[in-house]
Amino acid sequence: MNNHVMTRKDIIALAVLLVVGIIGLAVIFFYKGYEGESVLVKVDGKVYGRYPLDVDLELKIEDEWGINVIEIRDGEARVSKADCPDKICMKTGSISRNTETIVCLPHRLVVTIEGRDDDVIR
Numbered sequence: 001m002n003n004h005v006m007t008r009k010d011i012i013a014l015a016v017l018l019v020v021g022i023i024g025l026a027v028i029f030f031y032k033g034y035e036g037e038s039v040l041v042k043v044d045g046k047v048y049g050r051y052p053l054d055v056d057l058e059l060k061i062e063d064e065w066g067i068n069v070i071e072i073r074d075g076e077a078r079v080s081k082a083d084c085p086d087k088i089c090m091k092t093g094s095i096s097r098n099t100e101t102i103v104c105l106p107h108r109l110v111v112t113i114e115g116r117d118d119d120v121i122r
């Protein structure tokens with residue numbers, strides 16, 4: 001008589017929908033990655049500096065291996081100038097997501113995006 005009472009079947013259907021939804025969100029979250037929070041710059045395996053990703057900055061690194069200019073703008077980091085022979089660091093383009101990395105092998109430079117809550121690899 002009463003059509004508003006949920007049957008056992010309805011409850012199972014709802015539970016399945018809920019689980020599918022959660023898995024879907026988890027998959028999207030996993031593929032998108034976390035929003036990055038800061039930019040870690042390493043030279044020759046040593047920490048050169050750590051900079052907030054949301055503050056625009058132009059950072060010139062000049063050392064015995066050469067020159068790299070790192071630009072942080074609009075929540076993205078990139079190598080805007082470099083005098084290395086391969087220019088792979090410049091070709092990598094902008095990074096903004098957690099654990100994304102730009103490497104300049106000739107200059108032993110590594111630029112990595114670090115998240116706020118994850119375990120930071122040092």
Ligand SMILES: [Zn+2]
Binds near residue numbers: 082089103104107
């Ligand atoms: Zn380079």
